[in-house]
Amino acid sequence: MVGIRGNRAYLSFHNETVKTWPLSVLDAVIVMGRIQLTTDFLGYCSEHGILIILASSTGRYKGEVSNYPKNLDVLKKQVAQFCKSGFERSLSESVLKAKFTNCQRVLEQQARRKTLNASKCEHLNEVIKSLNKAKNQILSMTTPQQHFLLEAKVAKQYFSGLIIAVTAQWQFSGRNRLPPKDPINALLSLGYNLLFNNLLCLVRKHGLHPDIGFLHCGDYQPSLILDLMEPFRPLVVDATVLKLINKQQLRPTDFVYQGEQCLLSQDALKIFITAIEEKCVATFHCKQSKQLKDYRKAMSDQVLSLKTYLTQQSEFLAFKVL
Numbered sequence: 001m002v003g004i005r006g007n008r009a010y011l012s013f014h015n016e017t018v019k020t021w022p023l024s025v026l027d028a029v030i031v032m033g034r035i036q037l038t039t040d041f042l043g044y045c046s047e048h049g050i051l052i053i054l055a056s057s058t059g060r061y062k063g064e065v066s067n068y069p070k071n072l073d074v075l076k077k078q079v080a081q082f083c084k085s086g087f088e089r090s091l092s093e094s095v096l097k098a099k100f101t102n103c104q105r106v107l108e109q110q111a112r113r114k115t116l117n118a119s120k121c122e123h124l125n126e127v128i129k130s131l132n133k134a135k136n137q138i139l140s141m142t143t144p145q146q147h148f149l150l151e152a153k154v155a156k157q158y159f160s161g162l163i164i165a166v167t168a169q170w171q172f173s174g175r176n177r178l179p180p181k182d183p184i185n186a187l188l189s190l191g192y193n194l195l196f197n198n199l200l201c202l203v204r205k206h207g208l209h210p211d212i213g214f215l216h217c218g219d220y221q222p223s224l225i226l227d228l229m230e231p232f233r234p235l236v237v238d239a240t241v242l243k244l245i246n247k248q249q250l251r252p253t254d255f256v257y258q259g260e261q262c263l264l265s266q267d268a269l270k271i272f273i274t275a276i277e278e279k280c281v282a283t284f285h286c287k288q289s290k291q292l293k294d295y296r297k298a299m300s301d302q303v304l305s306l307k308t309y310l311t312q313q314s315e316f317l318a319f320k321v322l
Contacts, residue, residue, distance in 0.1 A: 002029075003038035026050050028205040033057035053204055058273060059197030064204055074207035077310045088214030091227075091306075091316055092147040093138050095215060098231040098318035099151070103158045104131045105321045106234045110165040110242065120164045127161035130154075147215060151230075158234075165242055169252055179261035183252055184241065186262040187272060191237030192229070194276050199232075200225050202300050206307045228302060231319045236295050240279050244272065287322040 001012050010020045023044065028051040031037065037052070045052055045065070052065040081087055110116070111124040134154045141147055159175050162184075166172045172184040180186040203210050203225060213223025215230070244250045254268035264272060280296045293301070298319045309316035 001036045002041050004040045004044060030055060030201050030205060032059055051205055053201045055201050058194060059201060061197060061200045074307060074311060075209055078208055078212055081310050082212050088144055091214045092144060094316055094318040095227055095230050096138055096147060096151055097135050098320035100131045100135050100154060101320040102231055103234045104128050106239050107161045123164050124161050127157055130157050144215060170245060181260055182262050183255040186255060186264055187241045188237060191241060191276055192233060195229055195232055195236055196225055199228050199299055202303045206303050208307060232299060236279050240275050244275055
């Protein structure tokens with residue numbers, strides 16, 4: 001339960017206070033799972049224009065309680081800026097450079113594994129070089145279509161590196177989905193869905209519209225969420241999948257098949273969701289901002305960076321490891 005005592009908000013569990021915050025620091029609230037908000041707390045948020053996002057325990061966006069006029073200014077700026085010709089180019093460049101850098105980092109970590117033989121390490125290093133080359137190619141491209149095609153080409157090269165990093169017992173031959181046909185793809189699809197949920201809530205928290213994107217325009221899913229996910233896919237999801245299977249915390253026997261679809265068992269599902277959540281809240285020293293933060297804070301900061309870029313024309317910083 002979340003409520004108010006004096007000038008502080010409190011979080012309680014079984015009538016014991018777990019944490020408190022000064023009311024003055026609240027700018028938005030994301031409610032994940034079965035959490036009760038007291039009438040006093042709801043009233044305070046409504047009176048002060050504090051957005052409340054409602055989500056499932058896995059972060060799936062359900063809706064929101066908002067002071068709509070407060071967020072309308074941000075939405076107007078987003079629509080106006082994205083209608084300008086060529087506006088999306090710098091955003092696409094920043095996101096793709098960050099994604100390619102983060103993909104490199106994941107493959108570099110795998111290349112240092114002592115269990116890989118020389119030929120596999122050599123292949124991984126070739127993929128890493130191709131990712132570095134792709135970052136330079138971005139500068140010569142001028143249209144969203146060119147950026148999108150480059151991203152698809154690099155993704156194929158990147159997954160060829162992941163194939164090398166996964167042992168043969170997993171029978172992973174590349175990315176497939178709708179439905180995922182093997183355990184690795186089942187993990188990747190679920191992980192990307194959890195990441196999607198997190199970013200959708202954060203985008204709504206900052207008053208942006210999830211359907212107005214710059215790289216995945218025309219996709220059947222909210223394009224802005226797909227855009228902002230890109231830098232975090234390798235670091236949050238791919239790295240977690242590799243860690244779980246390399247440490248044998250998950251095994252091929254933890255999966256079941258329904259027709260062509262591969263699914264996680266209930267036990268495997270709990271292990272994986274817990275691992276993703278632990279990854280999201282694990283702290284690290286961010287060289288980009290020179291601060292101690294976690295990946296969920298990094299996601300929020302990236303969305304905030306886009307918001308200030310749209311409203312104040314400041315530099316947009318897509319998250320990358322340096």
